[in-house]
Amino acid sequence: MSSGDENPVAGGGFFSAITSSIKGWGTAMHKSVNGLLGYEGLEVINPEGGTEDAEAEAQRGRWKQEDRDSYWKMMNKYIGADVTSLVTLPVIIFEPMTMLQKMAELMEYTHLLNMADECEDPYMRLAYTSSWAVSVYFAYQRTWKPFNPILGETYEMVNHNGITFIAEQVSHHPPMSAGHAENEHFTYDITSKVKTKFLGNSLEIYPVGRTRVTLKKSGTVLDLVPPPTKVNNLIFGRTWIDSPGEMIMTNLTTGDKVLLYFQPCGWFGAGRYEVDGYVYNAAEEPKILMTGKWNESMSFQPCDHEGEPLPGTNLKEIWRVAATPENDKYQYTYFAHKINSFETAPKKLLASDSRLRPDRYALANGDMSKSGAEKASLEERQREEKRNREVNSHQFTPRWFNISSEVSPTPWGDLEVYEYNGKYSEHRVMVDSSEVNEELDINSIEFNPWQYDLKKLCNIKKEQTE
Numbered sequence: 001m002s003s004g005d006e007n008p009v010a011g012g013g014f015f016s017a018i019t020s021s022i023k024g025w026g027t028a029m030h031k032s033v034n035g036l037l038g039y040e041g042l043e044v045i046n047p048e049g050g051t052e053d054a055e056a057e058a059q060r061g062r063w064k065q066e067d068r069d070s071y072w073k074m075m076n077k078y079i080g081a082d083v084t085s086l087v088t089l090p091v092i093i094f095e096p097m098t099m100l101q102k103m104a105e106l107m108e109y110t111h112l113l114n115m116a117d118e119c120e121d122p123y124m125r126l127a128y129t130s131s132w133a134v135s136v137y138f139a140y141q142r143t144w145k146p147f148n149p150i151l152g153e154t155y156e157m158v159n160h161n162g163i164t165f166i167a168e169q170v171s172h173h174p175p176m177s178a179g180h181a182e183n184e185h186f187t188y189d190i191t192s193k194v195k196t197k198f199l200g201n202s203l204e205i206y207p208v209g210r211t212r213v214t215l216k217k218s219g220t221v222l223d224l225v226p227p228p229t230k231v232n233n234l235i236f237g238r239t240w241i242d243s244p245g246e247m248i249m250t251n252l253t254t255g256d257k258v259l260l261y262f263q264p265c266g267w268f269g270a271g272r273y274e275v276d277g278y279v280y281n282a283a284e285e286p287k288i289l290m291t292g293k294w295n296e297s298m299s300f301q302p303c304d305h306e307g308e309p310l311p312g313t314n315l316k317e318i319w320r321v322a323a324t325p326e327n328d329k330y331q332y333t334y335f336a337h338k339i340n341s342f343e344t345a346p347k348k349l350l351a352s353d354s355r356l357r358p359d360r361y362a363l364a365n366g367d368m369s370k371s372g373a374e375k376a377s378l379e380e381r382q383r384e385e386k387r388n389r390e391v392n393s394h395q396f397t398p399r400w401f402n403i404s405s406e407v408s409p410t411p412w413g414d415l416e417v418y419e420y421n422g423k424y425s426e427h428r429v430m431v432d433s434s435e436v437n438e439e440l441d442i443n444s445i446e447f448n449p450w451q452y453d454l455k456k457l458c459n460i461k462k463e464q465t466e
Contacts, residue, residue, distance in 0.1 A: 255282030
């Protein structure tokens with residue numbers, strides 16, 4: 001926790017009035033572009049809530065006019081659909097990172113989980129862990145799209161806060177990833193799946209996943225349900241991201257929980273980034289009030305059963321976003337750069353690691369043309385491998401995770417849960433205890449997530465036809 005400024009809460013009734021005040025808030029100023037032929041009903045949302053008309057806002061953003069027109073004509077047939085894996089997109093909207101790497105961004109502020117594990121107060125544990133869960137939204141506001149992982153692709157991370165992190169793409173249709181992280185204080189397990197709804201110029205994203213954190217000292221098991229996310233102005237206007245709704249973290253051991261409300265962006269930006277809520281005991285009595293902004297900091301203060309701050313207590317900061325690079329092309333944090341580098345790669349990096357993807361690597365080096373060609377090549381090879389599996393009646397089998405018999409209910413549908421099988425820990429012990437100390441040469445490792453050696457299969461087929 002920061003030892004920074006301590007400020008008393010102003011306006012004693014504010015926190016107890018959160019729910020009623022939210023009901024009166026508007027959403028960000030938005031208009032339909034009804035004046036443009038062919039774009040009737042297209043919603044454009046101004047994040048500042050200014051007074052420009054929608055036509056002016058629609059001309060802003062990263063797309064050229066001809067590109068906007070082209071993609072609108074291509075995409076409007078998908079309105080109302082789940083487009084998670086339906087559409088092939090150009091690399092102009094991508095960042096040089098995959099979804100597996102983006103999953104690892106939640107590891108930046110894991111010192112908060114370490115502090116929760118050392119904490120004896122069960123309610124403060126939830127204050128620390130929920131602040132950790134909020135912290136990643138600063139990174140999630142980037143509007144560039146990560147690359148979709150290839151089936152069997154992995155991402156490994158070490159050299160940060162004593163953590164070993166592994167993620168793997170375990171399913172292609174539907175796209176699903178699984179991840180596991182661990183240090184001396186906690187274990188983290190996730191099965192990640194999303195459901196989307198394309199609305200023309202925006203996209204709603206529903207996190208149909210399961211996240212569990214176990215604090216080792218107390219044995220506390222925590223379950224996290226994040227809010228949905230909305231990406232606004234995908235094609236017309238300046239793209240921006242909001243995550244209005246509830247985040248709930250539940251202590252499955254005791255029944256205590258945190259409920260944080262991510263405020264929607266209102267008129268003239270009112271409420272944007274704001275997060276408010278409470279830590280509750282199992283009897284649903286508030287114990288700690290929490291407030292802050294997901295792009296700045298979170299603070300806490302003990303409260304009474306009415307949710308009012310306890311006399312003689314002060315609001316204390318528990319988390320603050322770290323300094324970030326100025327004028328970064330992709331709005332990366334320093335930690336995002338670290339994730340993308342080989343500084344966090346272990347010895348004998350798996351050939352299936354995201355860092356080695358040629359399309360990602362080309363984009364990182366500014367070669368968009370090569371990135372697009374490599375992306376198309378990888379996608380075609382993935383389709384070819386799928387055909388080979390089907391011809392041979394083989395099923396894809398994840399290497400580091402097993403599908404369990406558990407089906408977990410979520411607010412947006414049921415989820416088949418993948419569980420960590422422990423084999424990666426055994427692999428790392430074997431590799432780390434080896435005498436191989438040579439420096440990693442990325443040019444000597446070819447990206448290889450494939451379970452079938454396609455060149456070998458081609459040679460076998462050639463021999464069979466001769």
